[in-house]
Amino acid sequence: MTQAAMQKNRLLFDGADWDFTTLQRIHDACEEIAIGELGLDVYPNQIEVITAEQMLDAYSSTGMPLFYRHWSFGKHFAHHEAFYRRGMRDLAYEIVINSSPCISYLMEENTATMQTLVIAHAAFGHNHFFKNNYLFKLWTDAEGILDYLDFAKGYIARCEERYGETAVERTLDAAHALMSHGVHRYAGKTRLDLRQEEKRQLERRAHEEQMFNDLWRTVPTGRKRDAADVDFERRRAALGLPQDNLLYFLEKSSPRLQPWQREILRIVRHVAQYFHPQRQTKVMNEGTATYVHYQIMERLHDRGQISDGNYFEFLKSHTNVVFQPTYDDRRFSGFNPYAIGFAMMQDIERIVTKPTDEDREWFPDIAGRGDPMQVLRGIWADYRDESFISQFLSPHLIRKWRLFQLYDDPQMSEGILVSAIHDERGYKRVRRQLAREYDIGWTDPRIDIIDVDLAGDRRLLLQHRAPNDWVLEDSETRQVLQHLADLWGYDVMLQEIDSSETVVKEHSAHPREILQKGDLFA
Amino acid sequence: MHIIDRRLNPRGKSLENRQRFLRRAKEAVQQAVRRSLQSRSIRDVLDGGEVSLPIGGMGEPSFRRAEGGITDHVLPGNRAFVEGDIIPRPPGQGAGRPKEAGQGDGEDGFRFVLTREEFLSVFLDDLELPELAKRRLSETEEMSPVRAGYSISGSPSNLSIDRTTRLAMMRRIALKRPKPAEIEALQRQIEESEDDEARLALEAELKSLTDRIRRIPYVDPLDVRYRRFDNEPKPVAKAVMFCLMDVSGSMSEHMKDLAKRFYLLLYLFLSQRYEKVEIVFIRHTEKAEEVDEETFFYGQATGGTLVSSALVAMRSIIAARFDPTEWNIYAAQASDGDNSYRDEAPTGHLLRHEILPLCQYFAYIEVDEEGGDSLASNSPLWRLYESIRSSSATLAMRKVCRKNEIFPVFHDLFQKRSTPTKAVP
Numbered sequence: 001m002t003q004a005a006m007q008k009n010r011l012l013f014d015g016a017d018w019d020f021t022t023l024q025r026i027h028d029a030c031e032e033i034a035i036g037e038l039g040l041d042v043y044p045n046q047i048e049v050i051t052a053e054q055m056l057d058a059y060s061s062t063g064m065p066l067f068y069r070h071w072s073f074g075k076h077f078a079h080h081e082a083f084y085r086r087g088m089r090d091l092a093y094e095i096v097i098n099s100s101p102c103i104s105y106l107m108e109e110n111t112a113t114m115q116t117l118v119i120a121h122a123a124f125g126h127n128h129f130f131k132n133n134y135l136f137k138l139w140t141d142a143e144g145i146l147d148y149l150d151f152a153k154g155y156i157a158r159c160e161e162r163y164g165e166t167a168v169e170r171t172l173d174a175a176h177a178l179m180s181h182g183v184h185r186y187a188g189k190t191r192l193d194l195r196q197e198e199k200r201q202l203e204r205r206a207h208e209e210q211m212f213n214d215l216w217r218t219v220p221t222g223r224k225r226d227a228a229d230v231d232f233e234r235r236r237a238a239l240g241l242p243q244d245n246l247l248y249f250l251e252k253s254s255p256r257l258q259p260w261q262r263e264i265l266r267i268v269r270h271v272a273q274y275f276h277p278q279r280q281t282k283v284m285n286e287g288t289a290t291y292v293h294y295q296i297m298e299r300l301h302d303r304g305q306i307s308d309g310n311y312f313e314f315l316k317s318h319t320n321v322v323f324q325p326t327y328d329d330r331r332f333s334g335f336n337p338y339a340i341g342f343a344m345m346q347d348i349e350r351i352v353t354k355p356t357d358e359d360r361e362w363f364p365d366i367a368g369r370g371d372p373m374q375v376l377r378g379i380w381a382d383y384r385d386e387s388f389i390s391q392f393l394s395p396h397l398i399r400k401w402r403l404f405q406l407y408d409d410p411q412m413s414e415g416i417l418v419s420a421i422h423d424e425r426g427y428k429r430v431r432r433q434l435a436r437e438y439d440i441g442w443t444d445p446r447i448d449i450i451d452v453d454l455a456g457d458r459r460l461l462l463q464h465r466a467p468n469d470w471v472l473e474d475s476e477t478r479q480v481l482q483h484l485a486d487l488w489g490y491d492v493m494l495q496e497i498d499s500s501e502t503v504v505k506e507h508s509a510h511p512r513e514i515l516q517k518g519d520l521f522a
Numbered sequence: 523m524h525i526i527d528r529r530l531n532p533r534g535k536s537l538e539n540r541q542r543f544l545r546r547a548k549e550a551v552q553q554a555v556r557r558s559l560q561s562r563s564i565r566d567v568l569d570g571g572e573v574s575l576p577i578g579g580m581g582e583p584s585f586r587r588a589e590g591g592i593t594d595h596v597l598p599g600n601r602a603f604v605e606g607d608i609i610p611r612p613p614g615q616g617a618g619r620p621k622e623a624g625q626g627d628g629e630d631g632f633r634f635v636l637t638r639e640e641f642l643s644v645f646l647d648d649l650e651l652p653e654l655a656k657r658r659l660s661e662t663e664e665m666s667p668v669r670a671g672y673s674i675s676g677s678p679s680n681l682s683i684d685r686t687t688r689l690a691m692m693r694r695i696a697l698k699r700p701k702p703a704e705i706e707a708l709q710r711q712i713e714e715s716e717d718d719e720a721r722l723a724l725e726a727e728l729k730s731l732t733d734r735i736r737r738i739p740y741v742d743p744l745d746v747r748y749r750r751f752d753n754e755p756k757p758v759a760k761a762v763m764f765c766l767m768d769v770s771g772s773m774s775e776h777m778k779d780l781a782k783r784f785y786l787l788l789y790l791f792l793s794q795r796y797e798k799v800e801i802v803f804i805r806h807t808e809k810a811e812e813v814d815e816e817t818f819f820y821g822q823a824t825g826g827t828l829v830s831s832a833l834v835a836m837r838s839i840i841a842a843r844f845d846p847t848e849w850n851i852y853a854a855q856a857s858d859g860d861n862s863y864r865d866e867a868p869t870g871h872l873l874r875h876e877i878l879p880l881c882q883y884f885a886y887i888e889v890d891e892e893g894g895d896s897l898a899s900n901s902p903l904w905r906l907y908e909s910i911r912s913s914s915a916t917l918a919m920r921k922v923c924r925k926n927e928i929f930p931v932f933h934d935l936f937q938k939r940s941t942p943t944k945a946v947p
Contacts, residue, residue, distance in 0.1 A: 020525050046524045046525075048526045048528045049525070049526070049528060051528075056536070069538055074536060075547075169542075177582065177584055324598060326597075326599020327599050328601075401599070402601070403597070404600040404603055406596075406597065406609075410592070415608045418603045425605065433595075433596050473588040476581070476586050
């Protein structure tokens with residue numbers, strides 16, 4: 001046998017075509033490297049081949065394979081489709097779902113090389129990250145999510161049948177508006193168990209049916225105990241105030257919602273919570289996946305399992321993915337999470353294997369440790385974007401990317417101040433600021449429910465802390481507040497206070513009474 | 523690891539969401555569709571396509587920070603700046619933050635593609651073509667088969683299996699045909715029975731049952747049914763639309779634009795109902811000529827106005843190319859209402875006795891300058907047509923002076939109704 005023929009035998013595939021045996025072969029080869037050499041720990045993989053239309057479907061329902069029905073998903077679909085049809089945007093090569101088994105969608109149009117890249121990237125890179133990162137472990141339930149979404153879809157469809165599409169749509173509209181403020185930011189006592197959710201709902205219903213007695217409706221209710229004696233502090237404690245999870249508060253405490261409406265709020269809240277970790281780990285998640293696919297592809301090529309030609313094809317898409325234009329480039333639209341993530345992972349590898357004196361000084365813990373994968377696995381498990389950048393963005397990388405910081409104060413008429421650049425004085429400041437930009441606790445407006453006027457008109461009082469004069473956008477805030485008032489059933493007021501505790505702005509809304517129809521059991 | 527091929531899954535998973543979205547955005551979609559019609563040529567109007575919707579009412583609000591305030595930014599690619607430099611703000615951009623990440627494709631100018639069907643159904647809503655089914659082809663009749671119940675004879679390819687088996691089952695039950703299970707049970711009994719006498723009785727019973735089975739067949743020729751088809755004549759699926767327009771000096775661009783919109787609507791409407799729609803453009807001053815669309819709307823011509831010339835041209839074109847027994851003929855005339863006095867009698871005669879009898883529908887719209895008072899004194903042509911109208915239901919007329927009146931007028935002219943009402947301006 002000639003050497004060329006031997007080499008040919010080792011190739012996973014030849015050319016661009018693939019079939020299901022090829023996919024299996026590719027997956028097995030990737031798995032060998034990912035588990036055996038990189039030491040990754042992944043959920044079992046499920047690979048699904050889909051068409052472009054199905055990819056668009058997945059886009060519009062936030063990537064999930066099943067989801068309840070709502071017009072906004074139709075809108076997103078139309079939006080993506082318009083872009084795609086005009087050729088303005090390519091579809092993603094894959095979508096991966098944080099579930100167990102971990103589902104990766106592969107586009108049917110991908111070439112064999114692209115499928116390899118995508119399997120390495122999603123089925124091993126993202127998969128490992130989902131399974132091991134502490135945020136995902138804490139907040140998501142990979143085994144239960146698909147069953148839960150199935151339950152949610154069915155539940156909402158049943159609500160539509162019973163209470164009408166309009167009523168359900170209004171409730172969902174309102175819940176969606178508050179979705180970004182429907183997550184717990186700090187870990188509570190119990191871990192979320194989505195599989196229990198359906199059971200819980202059924203049990204509650206069974207209990208209600210069992211306990212139902214029409215007589216109770218006819219019993220005259222006297223005036224409740226006068227609430228005036230409940231002082232402010234006790235009231236706050238009883239309602240769990242201040243509360244930054246608006247949906248949670250409404251679900252538990254809103255006086256006028258129907259049970260099914262509470263359940264819908266709960267569903268929306270769980271979905272928001274499920275995606276919460278992903279919002280906090282864009283850079284790390286993509287960085288991990290990109291680093292993993294790069295490692296796997298490189299090793300496959302070294303072993304002769306991928307031909308030179310296909311390897312070039314890979315390098316071309318890889319460099320496209322990790323391309324970061326500079327600020328004055330026409331293509332610039334902020335940092336590319338793939339680029340910054342991948343660059344930082346590679347930089348850490350460099351620090352671990354070939355540290356300079358500077359690295360030893362800045363990263364005494366990891367410099368020269370010798371085994372990059374061990375260090376990286378530890379980092380992937382224990383950090384989120386904000387802490388990751390503030391710990392591991394090295395002076396070397398800041399210089400390489402020539403990062404600089406701008407301070408823009410509208411009061412300063414001269415212009416925008418360059419407050420730090422890539423020099424000895426600037427490293428820490430640049431790093432701190434960049435980390436901050438990835439801290440959603442800082443970038444998302446912070447809104448708390450602080451009080452309810454229980455004795456009087458039940459007005460709900462909210463507060464937005466507006467540091468640096470960052471006030472809320474007027475018209476949208478009014479709309480969201482309207483939704484909030486509809487759910488609460490009474491007036492709501494939102495105060496914006498600046499760092500000196502003075503109220504800079506106030507918004508308020510009256511409920512429209514569109515969510516409450518039969519007030520019978522409210 | 524599992525590999526699953528999802529490509530064969532049913533398509534249109536998001537269809538339901540899309541319909542909900544369209545329903546929600548109905549008003550905005552309708553406006554967008556009307557807007558997008560303005561820039562189209564008449565023949566392109568059917569292509570469906572992209573419309574742009576304002577975001578109002580379909581926004582998904584959330585708590586969001588407004589622009590402004592003190593901001594810090596880290597950017598890559600510093601070339602020349604050192605700490606402490608001050609970069610002047612770009613002019614025209616007040617307190618500007620640099621372009622934010624991730625805000626690239628804002629949904630403000632929300633654009634998306636409607637399919638042809640969606641586009642048309644939004645557009646045509648509840649209009650009805652007047653007297654659509656009236657004219658049928660008499661000589662070269664086209665037939666098409668339609669289902670007409672069942673028959674007892676027919677070709678094997680038309681055999682209706684479910685109907686046949688149903689009848690067979692009815693008959694078997696009615697005649698008490700023994701079931702195979704009964705016979706089996708009986709046979710088992712025979713095998714098991716010890717007593718000879720009893721066995722003989724059982725065997726006799728079995729024999730009568732099997733005889734019965736032989737007499738009452740499972741499927742009898744009586745049961746067989748065939749699907750029956752009747753031939754129905756198909757209505758003529760061809761229409762021709764005559765666009766008549768006065769292009770004399772008194773017609774301004776604005777008036778022509780109004781007329782164009784009207785023709786557009788009519789074309790759209792006809793092509794929904796007919797397989798083939800031809801358009802003939804006839805413009806006239808003192809004399810009429812057939813022209814192409816471009817010349818029709820944008821060509822220059824000067825002269826007086828003789829409406830009858832256009833009607834003569836139309837008549838001769840019909841005679842030459844569009845046999846009224848084969849074609850449904852529609853006409854839409856747009857004019858500012860001027861006509862020379864000596865032309866009144868011939869126009870009236872032509873319209874009443876020659877054109878209207880050939881037409882399914884003749885729509886006349888009188889266009890006026892924007893802000894023109896449509897209730898002002900009636901023009902000569904209007905008075906003439908009104909007198910004809912009282913005796914003919916196929917003539918409809920309206921006055922229009924603003925763009926946004928076109929659609930309602932069209933709607934009025936073609937709305938679902940059977941009795942003609944008196945023409946109101």
